[in-house]
Amino acid sequence: MEQVAQQQTDAKILIVGAGPTGLTAAVELARRGIIPRIIDRKEAPTPLSKAVGISPHSLDLLEPSGVSERLLAAGLRIRHVHFSTEDRELGVVYISALSHRFNFLLSLPQRDTEAIMVGRLAELGVEVEWQSSLAGLEENADGVEVTIATPNGEEKARFDWVYGADGIDSAVRKSLAIEFQGYTHKRQWSIADAEISDWPYEPLSGQAFLHRNGDLGFIIPIEEGRFRAVSNTDDALRRIPGNYRVTEVLRTDRFHIPARQAKRYQTNRVFLGGDAAHAHSPVGARGMNLGIEDATSFARRFFDGTLAGYTGERWPIGRRWIVLSERILRTAQATSPTAQAFRNFAFSIIGRFPALQRPFVERIAGLKE
Known part of the structure; x- marks a missing residue:
């Protein structure tokens, strides 16, 4: 048993991608005694808010590492989501009704979530290697040969295991020629982060608006006086009715929604998690949280010696959510x-x-699959 534990501690693991999924994998390994190498093509944690909702289950999973305490101190606690048509409120989703100590959705811009994780990871002895990307990967029976493009040129390295958390265009997945099955919706969506005053709706709640022509808009507070709006139109804020004042639009973006899943999440020594493994609509705020769950499963299974069951555990969960979110x-x-x-x-x-x-609500919270 001691020999196995020593082999685990000595393992060389590369994590590709320093978003929430990759950072979770790194933190979960490091807190158990393995110092992984983690690379990302970005220059620093994302400046965009992207995902904003952290589920109760994710907070459970991140608690042993000390990350949850910091997230809770920084985020806003969303306990209700109101659904309305153009002329009336239809009802309220009560996240507060969960029988759980975290009976809320924690709203925090992804940039802040990542910064907190990067800080905790540094305390555990791991520094993210920014501006470094996977340029090549070749797996063999007892290891993985990789080429890493760094600011100082290409570097050859060998690892025992590789965890691909490098997003929807995953270089890891493409290197393995794993099919990313599914489709991408033709309809263009938009997001906007804005400072808003005179907010007419319930504070610290989400608001969803369904329009007769099929347009929809959703808005949630992400910081004091700041909101994130998402819409299936090219102007997210335009689909949020009400008497309020936009004092400043901080950033906007447009995108198309994928509904795709990797045919498998692993080979012998290479594994996929997060958007590299599954991608779907933002409905239900499960994307980032599924990635956090993937990463904690990978770390747990590595130390349990049960990595062979990773796809069997995670693939059906990803599939069920893709089907439900499309519905x-x-x-x-x-x-x-x-x-x-x-x-x-x-x-x-x-x-x-x-x-x-x-x-x-339990499914959104990650407490039931």
């Missing part, structure tokens, strides 16, 4: 009067009774 998206974007009437009626009933919401 929710179709319902939210419905344009048929009949479909809208049924949707609105269902929302109005479920929105009044937290007990009816519990299975769905």
Whole structure:
């Protein structure tokens, strides 16, 4: 047993990608005694907020490393999400009804989440190698030969294991020729971060608006006086009704939603997590959280000696959420009067009774799959 533990501690692991998934994997390994190498092509943690919702289950998973305490100190606690049509509120999703000590969705810009993780990782003795990317990968029976492009030129290195957390265009996944099955929606979406005053809605809550033409808009506070809006149109803030004042638009972006999943999440010595393994709509705020779950599973299984079961555990979970998020998206974007009437009626009933919401809210919270 001591020999196995020593072999684990001596293992050389490369993590490709220093977003929340890769950083979680690095923190989880480092706190158990393995110092991984982690690289990322960016110059520093992302300046964009991107994902903002941290689930109760993610907070559970990140607590042993000391990360959750810092996230909780920095984030906003969202306990309600209101759903409305153009003329009335349909109902409220009560995250506060969860039977869990973290009965809220923690709202924190991804840049802050990453900065907190990078800081904790440094305390554990690991520094992210920025401006470094995977330029080549070749797996053999007892290791992985990689080429890393660094600011000082290309470097050859050998690792026992590689964890690919390098996003939807994953170089790790492409190097393994693993098919990324699915499709990308043609409809263009947009996001906007803005400073807003005179906010007319419930403080510290999310607001979702469903429009008759199939447009939808969602907005959530991310900092004091700052909000993140998301829409399936080219102007996210335009789809948020109400008497409020946008004092400054901080940043905007446009994107297309993928619904894709890697055919498998692992080979013999290389593993995938986060957007490198699965990508889907932002509905339900599960993307970053699924990646955090992937990463903690990888670290746990590495130390348990059960890495062979990684795909078997994580792939079905990713698949179920892709299917559910696509179903929710179709319902939210419905344009048929009949479909809208049924949707609105269902929302109005479920929105009044937290007990009816519990299975769905537990899935959003990561507490039930």
